[in-house]
Amino acid sequence: MAEDDPHHLNIMYNWFKYSVSKVPPHVLHEQEERKWNIEYKEPYGRCTIAVRDIKEGEVIFVDHPVVTGPKQNSTIMCLGCYRRIESWDEYRCSKCGWPLCSAKCEKMGYHPMECQFYADSGYIPCASDFTEDQYVYEATLSLRCFCLSIYEPDKWKTLMAMESHNDPRRGTELWEREEANVVNFLKEKVKVSADPELLHTITGILDVNCHEVRSTLPGTKDEYRVRGVYPLCAMMSHFCSNNTHHTLMDDMTMVVMASRPIKKGEQITATYTHILSATTERRKHLKFGKFFDCVCDRCKDPTELGTYFGALRCSQPGCGGNVLCTDPVCITNDAPWKCDRCRHQIPAETVERLNKIVYYELRQHEEGDIAALENIFKKYQFVFHPQHFHLIGVKHTLSQVYGRVSGYLLPQLTEAQMQRKIECCQDLLKVLDVIDPGISRLRGLTLYELHAPLLLKANKAFQSTNITKSEFLEKLREAEGYLRRTVYCLQYEPVSAFEGEICKISRNSLKELLSWIEVVKGLPSEHFLPECVDLLPPTAASLTEEDLTLESLLKKLEEQ
Numbered sequence: 001m002a003e004d005d006p007h008h009l010n011i012m013y014n015w016f017k018y019s020v021s022k023v024p025p026h027v028l029h030e031q032e033e034r035k036w037n038i039e040y041k042e043p044y045g046r047c048t049i050a051v052r053d054i055k056e057g058e059v060i061f062v063d064h065p066v067v068t069g070p071k072q073n074s075t076i077m078c079l080g081c082y083r084r085i086e087s088w089d090e091y092r093c094s095k096c097g098w099p100l101c102s103a104k105c106e107k108m109g110y111h112p113m114e115c116q117f118y119a120d121s122g123y124i125p126c127a128s129d130f131t132e133d134q135y136v137y138e139a140t141l142s143l144r145c146f147c148l149s150i151y152e153p154d155k156w157k158t159l160m161a162m163e164s165h166n167d168p169r170r171g172t173e174l175w176e177r178e179e180a181n182v183v184n185f186l187k188e189k190v191k192v193s194a195d196p197e198l199l200h201t202i203t204g205i206l207d208v209n210c211h212e213v214r215s216t217l218p219g220t221k222d223e224y225r226v227r228g229v230y231p232l233c234a235m236m237s238h239f240c241s242n243n244t245h246h247t248l249m250d251d252m253t254m255v256v257m258a259s260r261p262i263k264k265g266e267q268i269t270a271t272y273t274h275i276l277s278a279t280t281e282r283r284k285h286l287k288f289g290k291f292f293d294c295v296c297d298r299c300k301d302p303t304e305l306g307t308y309f310g311a312l313r314c315s316q317p318g319c320g321g322n323v324l325c326t327d328p329v330c331i332t333n334d335a336p337w338k339c340d341r342c343r344h345q346i347p348a349e350t351v352e353r354l355n356k357i358v359y360y361e362l363r364q365h366e367e368g369d370i371a372a373l374e375n376i377f378k379k380y381q382f383v384f385h386p387q388h389f390h391l392i393g394v395k396h397t398l399s400q401v402y403g404r405v406s407g408y409l410l411p412q413l414t415e416a417q418m419q420r421k422i423e424c425c426q427d428l429l430k431v432l433d434v435i436d437p438g439i440s441r442l443r444g445l446t447l448y449e450l451h452a453p454l455l456l457k458a459n460k461a462f463q464s465t466n467i468t469k470s471e472f473l474e475k476l477r478e479a480e481g482y483l484r485r486t487v488y489c490l491q492y493e494p495v496s497a498f499e500g501e502i503c504k505i506s507r508n509s510l511k512e513l514l515s516w517i518e519v520v521k522g523l524p525s526e527h528f529l530p531e532c533v534d535l536l537p538p539t540a541a542s543l544t545e546e547d548l549t550l551e552s553l554l555k556k557l558e559e560q
């Protein structure tokens with residue numbers, strides 16, 4: 001390490017300059033002052049600190065991948081464009097013989113770098129038993145990294161400045177797996193003449209720093225998922241309730257923005273784990289894959305910032321208290337759980353066993369099996385706190401499947417089912433407001449799911465003259481608010497992505513809804529219940545998909 005730059009900060013700042021020079025000025029101006037510094041702080045290592053207040057939604061930086069390539073357990077894919085390949089014999093690279101889409105892909109992306117190694121060694125994965133050779137795609141990304149040392153020295157320097165955690169990784173299950181699948185494979189089968197320690201450093205850098213890259217193939221709806229190393233993104237520390245939102249553009253540029261206001265001096269943070277998992281699971285995942293013990297505010301707090309995301313209901317008769325972990329950041333994960341009222345105690349092992357049983361039950365049902373999900377919910381609703389991650393997880397799934405799966409399409413939903421969809425969305429949003437406030441994909445999608453049954457219910461009440469004008473307008477404005485916030489949360493998503501598509505649909509629905517509100521404002525009072533009469537229960541009239549559109553409502557109105 002250079003003595004005047006022991007933490008390689010200059011390499012990271014240089015990477016930033018390179019990244020900025022590659023993005024269009026409407027995203028980030030080269031002249032714009034940097035909003036962050038990289039500092040070294042225990043226990044985080046290098047981390048990104050705001051040098052001024054940053055507003056919600058402000059772009060903080062853009063980043064480019066040093067390298068991208070297949071993930072672990074990848075299926076057969078084109079090493080040029082990443083399209084999934086169905087058959088080994090679709091097309092083979094004329095030089096190395098690996099399956100690709102076409103001659104065009106031979107020169108695409110990073111493939112030309114590894115191609116020579118595969119061609120020289122003569123190694124081709126076994127077409128007759130791919131399960132034997134499944135790891136070769138994962139190893140290809142490590143080979144690509146090694147190739148940077150030959151073909152792209154600046155990128156190699158940046159990659160090597162990243163954390164590999166070789167010492168804590170040495171001898172772990174992960175290390176042994178990578179030794180067999182990557183290091184030995186590259187040494188013995190591909191004849192890479194690199195020091196095994198260097199190859200382990202590469203696998204470590206990938207484990208600690210990689211981001212999943214989910215994008216679509218140009219001009220298609222075909223999604224691909226690979227891994228990429230984004231050096232600046234990787235400088236952000238992990239917090240279980242983070243303050244950034246990142247969006248991947250179609251050209252694989254990562255745009256990082258503030259998901260909520262960030263104060264000068266505050267760390268700019270990302271989350272490396274699933275936000276909707278509980279403290280024990282998050283901490284285990286971070287320890288296993290990223291080699292640190294998270295002690296963020298959410299992890300330290302047994303109530304997870306007041307959400308009670310891991311809490312159980314006390315089983316003692318008449319107590320009604322919440323059973324919480326007495327020391328959620330205990331290294332051995334075996335601190336007992338105690339009721340916050342009667343102090344009844346449960347061993348950590350029992351809580352873990354219970355969670356495993358529910359995970360198992362949840363995995364047993366078919367995707368979108370509403371009846372099975374509702375049964376699991378009923379079975380456990382009095383075992384867990386209403387905001388427990390299992391119940392919220394079920395509600396998350398229900399919020400998406402009610403209205404979308406066969407037999408439960410939006411127009412087919414009963415009044416009670418529509419109400420259930422609304423309740424699931426609202427309960428999920430309540431938790432997100434605490435652990436993932438501000439701009440988030442999950443919030444955007446959930447708000448979209450919430451607006452639809454609300455609008456449908458309101459329109460249905462209007463059609464059966466079961467609502468007063470002011471109540472109807474209030475409901476329409478509520479749906480408008482949700483649509484506006486959907487667009488706000490998803491506005492940065494590329495249109496090719498599912499979230500980008502939902503954003504586009506929401507913009508159109510919003511325009512339509514605003515016109516509808518104008519029409520409703522001008523409607524005479526005979527179309528509504530008199531203001532003084534209580535709203536009657538809505539009738540279960542059959543609905544069609546058209547009921548949601550402005551045109552169909554106007555048509556019905558004219559017919560009346």
Ligand SMILES: C[S@@+](CC[C@H](N)C(=O)[O-])C[C@H]1O[C@@H](n2cnc3c(N)ncnc32)[C@H](O)[C@@H]1O
Nearest residue numbers: 043044045046163208209234235237238290292
């Ligand atoms: C993607 S890197 C982040 C940059 C890293 N600090 C560096 O200097 O290269 C991930 C590593 O940073 C450290 N780290 C990130 N978030 C942390 C946190 N909340 N607490 C402790 N260490 C953290 C861990 O060593 C982790 O493996």
